[in-house]
Amino acid sequence: MTGTNDKVRSLFLSALMVMSVVAMGTAFTAGAVADTSGNATVESLEVTQNRVLEADDSRSSDIQTQTVEFDAYLESGDTEEITIDTADAEDNGLTIDDVSVDGSTSSDVSVEDVDFDDDQITFDLSEDAGGSTVNDATVALNVDFDVSDGENANRLEHVVTATGDDGSTTLSPVTATYKIAGDYSKTVNGEDSVFAGETIRFTPGAENTQIEVYTTDDEGAPTNNRVANFNTAFDTAINFDTSNLDTGETYNVQISGSGVTDTDYDLAVNDLGLDAEARDTQISTEDRIVADITSNANLDDPWTATLLDSDGEAVEDDNGDAIERTGSFSGSGAATVRFTAPTDSDHYGTGNYSVEVTHDDTGITSETDSIEVSEAGDGDVSFAGDGVFTEEAGDVANVTVEMTNTDEATVTIGTEDQGYYIVYQVSDESGDGQVSLEFNSYTAGRTSQDNVVSVANSDDEIEFLTQGGDFTNTSEAVGSDTLDPTEYEMNASVGHVDMGTDDYTDSDALGSLSLQPRSTDGMQSWVTPKGTDISDLSDDVGNIYDEIGSSITESGEVAYDDGDADGDTVILQLEAGGIEGAIDHANGLKTLIDNNQDNDDDEAIDLTIEQTNEDANRNAKTLDFVNDDAISVIEDPENNSYFIAVELSKVDQPTRDLAEGDNFEATFTIEDDNVLNTIDDNEEVTSDFTLVEPNTELVTNSDDLILIESASGQTISGSTNYAPGTDLNVRVKSSDTASPFQTRPEATVQTDGTFTTEGADFSEVSPGTNLTLQTRRGGSAVGDEYDGRIGEVPTASVSISNQTTDGSTVTVDSVTTENGGFVAIHLNNASGEVIGNSEYLDSGTQQDVEISLDSALDENATVVAMPHQDTNDNEEYDFGDGDGADGPYTENGSAVTDSASITIQTTEDTPTPTDTPEDTPTDTATPDEGEDMTDTPTDDGGDETTTGDGAGFGAVVALVGLLAAALLATRRNN
Known part of the structure; x- marks a missing residue:
């Protein structure tokens, strides 16, 4: 647990760390470090030479020196160990080449045991005179940085601590800040957009200029949330890495300082989406390394791909140059990079590799997963499947050659004995282990080989060697003759070999191209x-x-x-x-x-x-x-x-x-x-x-009217000779000027030529309103115009009770319909399957309507009874949503229904009665009038038998329940 003292100590340390942040001035003076005696050990840390380390291409030398000065305060005989933390320099690609003592203004102060690596410098600071105290002695160190691999950074932070003889470490580190000038992708001086991760350059034009970056709200106004705060320090410009900014957001940049006009502008951050993915992560030394690149880059933006080893270092060729590929992005921001198969040389063979892709304009990179390269086995080629390819003469045959541990093969179709042959070399540049060849049997022998065979995958490559045989005559026109239908031999060999060599005649794979007669x-x-x-x-x-x-x-x-x-x-x-x-x-x-x-x-x-x-x-x-x-x-x-x-x-x-x-x-x-x-x-x-003339017909009643209820969900059905899939609409408008109304419900023609409009709402149209209806396709009327009328919603009611049946029928207690119709039985719910329906029922009330089911129920179920209208007046139940379907009676827009549980009755075996022995008395004594039978004792005083639902049984159950509850309560308390 964190006690009060620890909390106070934490706050104290936080306060000390906050107090250590120093406002940057020309000399970048830092606060003092106290020694164990309470005196200041070092203070006034500053850089007196090469405040800006140039790490870009403009540098005059790879080795650049910073001279670091500080004032020393030492009591007589003191020795302090001083540490300068240079981890920031290491993180930005700088290495320390050497550290030397430049000198001291006091002969009583010496710097000894200087040691360094890339992330820190340590040395001892001693008072040598003995018996005296050194105050304000200036000590200088020269730090030589190798900046050849320097990366972008805004500033470098060196943290200095001093340790006394007793081993304690000071609590207040001193911070000095330096800047390194590196590459950047673009200069931002006003409203602009950038890709997250690219390094941009602000150029306010004055030293010691403050630059702050704030988030913005939904209205685009800056918030109080500051996400970046930096200073140009010794330069009039500074680089800024946008990696920590969120993609898709807009930020507000505020610039202020002496010598510049205070200004602010918006900076939109987009996602480059650069991603490199290895096509295969396990390959052999016979395979190419292939990576697919995706991005949101612009068309023709350049990219560079570098092959890296397992240490993340660029792989070099035999000349010592990095193995790289360059290209530009397509309009979709995609690209593919290919490296030649590993040669198992000193630089590039078996092992683990990756591909790092850089978007050149921004410097943003993406790296593939590790690609394991193992020693290839012997190369092998074969024809796909059973090696037999069948086409009709005159067609283009697809012949696929599969390759293992090689990406090169030589293939031939036909033989000299068959009167025609063609030979070509193929290369699996796509890296999928196969090359599919498209052989045109119509042009074969009548044009140059380049126009006979091509590759199905444009990434693959093909090089023709020759075509020949008695049939071949390229001076004759294409179409003057074609190859005969027959079976042409094929063979393939590993590698690119020449016609007539042993490798070719002694091929690695055999196949055939079977050309059948055309028709x-x-x-x-x-x-x-x-x-x-x-x-x-x-x-x-x-x-x-x-x-x-x-x-x-x-x-x-x-x-x-x-x-x-x-x-x-x-x-x-x-x-x-x-x-x-x-x-x-x-x-x-x-x-x-x-x-x-x-x-x-x-x-x-x-x-x-x-x-x-x-x-x-x-x-x-x-x-x-x-x-x-x-x-x-x-x-x-x-x-x-x-x-x-x-x-x-x-x-x-x-x-x-x-x-x-x-x-x-x-x-x-x-x-x-x-x-x-x-x-x-x-x-x-x-x-x-x-x-044929386009035509439509709408479904009407026997009076040639289309009746529509004053309700929602009303549909209109019809048929047409327009093609199935045609979109139609039916214009419905009132013909009564006192009740203007118009709607155009849409419909799609079905495969049988029928159509039904989407449900339309007529609930606000008064019953009795006369209508005209016209089917339309696009803006044109199709077929005749029909008359219609809005009618009252006909009423109905239904009642069905729970019942036990053999599963073949159900009985509806009562159904009342205003216009006659049917009762349909749905399984489970109102939208369930219709499993039976009644015969036509006249209007009025019908009692005990027995309905035979289409197939008998074999288990208990819930059924729903639903009255339906005879919409097309044919006294035949037509179920569905299409032309002439009999819709249900509705109330308040919903179908009228009632449901019931159906229990399937089962037949149980009746036990056969046993005969009563003749010597068993059958008469039972009748008690005298008024005799209390409840006090009659059992014959033998044996155990009393109590039925399962008797009072005694209930008391036992209750007692057991109470005991169980008590035990459970006790257990819970425990």
């Missing part, structure tokens, strides 16, 4: 709503498959309004294999079709979209697949699919406008003499679609 398989039509983001589908073809069945549905009818030239989007899905290589070489299907339209008619590849029901004496309307930007292609060659999106709302042709009723046929053709054709006739697939 053109079919075409089908899909429809999707106007406004579907085609670019989003193009960026990730998987989005198409995700939307199929919801906003993309198979259909040959496409809603199109020729009045507004507006309609849905058609998506034609072409299914064809073996055309990927040709499309890839042409940079797209549109370009491939455009290029091939100039071929002879019997060699063309074409895709046309042409009207099939043209009017008499009129040419058929055609959609220009190649030149209309409203027609785009989304490629999925991996699944032999190419989606052609025709946005009808954007087409700018044909010369005659599209019209409702136009029927179009899309035809993809590969003519019989084209090199890709695999049959004796044209390869041709087609798909039709028809433009």
